[in-house]
Amino acid sequence: MTGKEEPKEVRKYLQQSHDRIFENNKKWAEEMQKKNPAFFKDLSAGQSPEYLWIGCSDSRIPAEAITGLDPGEMFIHRNIANLVCNVDLNVMAVVNYAVRHLKVKHIVVCGHYGCGGVKAAMTPKDMGLLNPWLRNIRDVYRLHQAELDKITDEAKKYDRLVELNVYEQCRNIIKTAAVQQCWAENEYPVVHGWVFGFADGLLKDLKFDHEGQLKEIQKIYDLTKDA
């Protein structure tokens, strides 16, 4: 679409892009049925995913597709710039449900290079409704200002902020009572920080030290007592 079409053309275009989803869905369901006739019946019995994925809303990173997982294997939350904000009931409900009810074994925070949200947060500009959400990324910058200010190459600085943002969100996850208490009892879930790169299509493990960080965090944020 170029934005110069007649209203009737726009309608037709919208109808087509809308219908395509349904045609594709039908094709996919047929293929899955053919491969395994019990596939959908098994799925309707319930879910027991091993992983919780907290990723970016970015359309280019469908979590299941890039990790090769089937439906039923990964519980998913996606928001702008894969943030885990302390007072956000939305993400906290997801973490709570995944940890306490589904008993996931791994929690992955996955950022990506070239993230529009991170880029926007590096821009000195009023983003309206997005300001409070993106402020969390500016806070990450402030926490790591000494390191980031030293990087003179803008692209490298941006890449590093993407990584540091993932680290901080991993820390936010282990600040929660659900994760600390479940870990104390079962030694899971383990929190991981990853970054997806479009350059090669590969996931990079940032080697977030779950146990070490948990110990560090619990000096201040210990929520395991009187649980």
Next chain:
Amino acid sequence: MGTSYIATDPLDYILAGNRAYQQRTTKRDPNAFALLAQGQAPEILWIGCADSRIPETTVCHCKPGEIFVHRNIANTVHADDLNAASVVEYAVTHLRVNQVVVCGHTKCGGANAALGDADLGQTLNMWLHPVRELRRKHKFELEGLPDDDARAAKIAELNVQQSIEVLKQHPAVKRAANERGLTLHGLIYDIGAGELKILSESGSKKMNGLWTPP
């Protein structure tokens, strides 16, 4: 499903999955990742459930880059939730998507929980409160249904409609609906069949499967 990785470490399993995805994608189109790296221009914002059984891009047989995604517990859009509101703002104002989809599903744990009185802990009680309110408002209608599966399916539908009502009030959605004909769609995914269904809302303007907010 879910059995092949028992012998291996679950993390190695998905990292190996990623390598396979990368090789497969590059083989099909050597420029695939270079193109993706240039940016995204999705047509659709999908607001769906965090449930592992509904990977949107997979069930819609779409390619990476086509659907912008927000997934939370029970695909609920609260008027005061800044997380979802930020996703909508970014998708509609900055990426200029033309369609917003709210997709609920059958066998939804969140919808089921909202039908019962179990204490889910304060966090989840609070998050699901609006869905439980729906149950109160539609008490008679729900009680008239034959079983819990039917009630859960009904509450999933009501929840989708309510989320759409909230979205209609989002300033970016309002503006885009007026200025360039952005449309909102309610869908239900049937987990037992693998199929998407369009929710037809009584009393709404419906044209060829498209529903335009007033």
